[in-house]
Amino acid sequence: MEKLMIGEAVLTWLDGGNNHLDGGAMFGVVPKPLWSKKYPVNEKNQIELRTDPILLELDGKILLIDSGMGNGKLSEKQLKNFGVTEESRIDESLKKLGLVRGDIDVVLMTHLHFDHACGLTEEKDGTYQPVFPNARIIVSEIEWGEMKQPNMRSKNTYWRENWEAVQNHVETFGERIEVLPGLAMVHTGGHSNGHSVISFERGEDSFIHMADLMPTHAHQNKLWALAFDDYPVTSVHEKDKWMEEGYKKGSWYTFYHDAYYRALKFDEEGKIVNKVERERN
Numbered sequence: 001m002e003k004l005m006i007g008e009a010v011l012t013w014l015d016g017g018n019n020h021l022d023g024g025a026m027f028g029v030v031p032k033p034l035w036s037k038k039y040p041v042n043e044k045n046q047i048e049l050r051t052d053p054i055l056l057e058l059d060g061k062i063l064l065i066d067s068g069m070g071n072g073k074l075s076e077k078q079l080k081n082f083g084v085t086e087e088s089r090i091d092e093s094l095k096k097l098g099l100v101r102g103d104i105d106v107v108l109m110t111h112l113h114f115d116h117a118c119g120l121t122e123e124k125d126g127t128y129q130p131v132f133p134n135a136r137i138i139v140s141e142i143e144w145g146e147m148k149q150p151n152m153r154s155k156n157t158y159w160r161e162n163w164e165a166v167q168n169h170v171e172t173f174g175e176r177i178e179v180l181p182g183l184a185m186v187h188t189g190g191h192s193n194g195h196s197v198i199s200f201e202r203g204e205d206s207f208i209h210m211a212d213l214m215p216t217h218a219h220q221n222k223l224w225a226l227a228f229d230d231y232p233v234t235s236v237h238e239k240d241k242w243m244e245e246g247y248k249k250g251s252w253y254t255f256y257h258d259a260y261y262r263a264l265k266f267d268e269e270g271k272i273v274n275k276v277e278r279e280r281n
Contacts, residue, residue: 001013001014001015001093001096001097002262002276002277002278002279004252004254004262004263004276006200006205006206006207006252007202007203007204007205007206008058008059008202008205009056009057009058009183009200009202009205009207010056010057010058011054011055011056011057011207011254011263012054012055012057012097013052013053013054013055013262013278014052014053014054014055014064014068014090014093014094015052015068015086015088015089015090015092015093016050016051016052016053016066016067016068016069016088016089016090016119017050017051017052017068017069017070017084017086017087017088017089018048018049018050018051018069018084018085018086018259019049019051019069019082019083019084019085019115020042020044020046020047020048020049020082020083020084020085021046021047021049021082021083022045022046023035023036023039023041023045023046023047024045024227025226025227025228026047026049026215026216026226026227026228027218027219027224027226027227028224028225028226028227028229028232029227030221030224032045035218035224038217038218039216039217039218039260046083047216047259048259049115049215049216049257049258049259050255050256050257050258050259050278051066051068051069051088051115051116051256051257052068052256053065053066053067053068053090053119053256054066054209054254054256055093055094055097056108056183058180058183058200059180059181061105061106061180062099062103062104062105062106063104063105063106063107063108063179064104064106064107064108064132064135065108065110065198065209065254065256066107066108066109066110066116066117066119066211066256067107067109067116067117067118067119067120067131067132068088068090068118068119069084069086069087069088069115069118069119070087070088070118070119070120070121070122070131071087071088071122072087072122072123073114073118073159073161073162074087074118082115088118088119090119090131101131101132101133102132102133102134103134104132104134104135105134105135105136106135106136106137106138106179107120107132107135107136107137107138108138108179108185108198109137109138109139109143110185110195110196110197110198110209110211110212110256111139111140111143111191111192111194111195111196111211111212112139112143112144112146112147112158112162112163112192112194113157113158113192113212114157114158114159114162116211116256117147117159117162117163118159118162119131120132120137120162120163120165120166121161121162121164121165121166123161127165128161128164128165129165130165130166130169132169135169136169136170136171137166137169137170137171138170138171138172138173138177138179138185139170139171139172139194139196140172140173140174140185140187140194140195140196141172141173141174141194142187142189142193142194143192143193143194143195143196144163144170144172144194145194146158146192146193146194147162147163148163153230154192154230173185173187174187175187181202182200182201182202183198183199183200184198184199184200185197185198185199186198186199188213188234188238188242189231189234189238190213190225190229190230190231190232190234190235190236190238190239191211191212191213191226191228191229191230191231191235192212192230193230193231195211195212195213196211197209197210197211197213197238197242198211201249201251204250206246206249206250206251206252207251207252207253207254207263208242208245208246208251208252208253208254209253209254209256210239210242210253211256212226212228212229212257213235213238213239213242214239214243214253214255215255215256215257215258216255216257216258216259216260216261217255217258217260217261217264220243220266220270222236222239222240222243223236225239243270246266247266247267247268247269247270248268250265250267251265252264252265252274253265253266258278259278259280260277260278260280261275261276261277261278262276262277262278263275263276264276
């Protein structure tokens with residue numbers, strides 16, 4: 001498991017599974033000859049995407065950024081359609097760190113699409129139960145509302161089995177919440193109406209978790225928005241703001257989906273100056 005220390009924050013990437021999605025959908029209107037130079041694509045025009053939660057240790061608390069693909073949630077048809085070849089191995093990852101699920105204090109949900117939220121619950125004895133029984137689950141108020149009352153399009157990604165069992169654990173916020181000193185969740189919209197990013201800053205140490213505004217390193221271009229985005233123009237504007245801010249501060253950018261990099265740091269011109277690569281078997 002890859003680990004990164006950013007000041008007082010310790011980040012460790014867990015094994016949350018993967019999927020393989022159409023590259024055209026992941027890069028929207030960008031022509032394939034451009035995006036395929038930056039991210040590998042297979043013969044089915046699919047790109048590999050991880051769904052790996054980030055364990056964050058800070059101020060004696062253990063937090064998790066998103067929850068992984070989960071286990072046993074998807075039908076055979078869904079596994080095929082979403083290109084899932086690995087489901088979550090969160091228990092194994094936690095065991096290597098000397099932890100168990102009950103040690104997680106807070107889960108920070110950037111949004112609640114199935115590939116981020118399936119790891120919140122699991123089926124036992126015919127009912128769904130929380131995977132992290134002692135954790136507060138923090139998500140934007142807008143996203144929580146979307147999850148509980150999906151529209152015609154979003155019902156394919158906001159699933160009752162991912163929220164009903166954890167509703168008493170959920171804490172929502174409006175535009176911004178400071179989870180710990182220097183660690184905040186900020187509502188952005190864009191990818192989904194309730195999408196949020198996570199920002200950490202203490203002194204000269206900082207990171208920004210852009211979630212699905214920049215799901216991979218290949219999405220660094222501010223104009224490259226996903227076809228999956230509900231509000232792509234919002235995505236572009238929010239991306240521009242957060243990239244400019246991070247470039248100036250020398251922030252790390254962390255990834256949940258990237259199959260090749262866990263984190264990158266850029267200079268003010270957007271050139272990579274430091275990196276944490278994912279260990280590939």
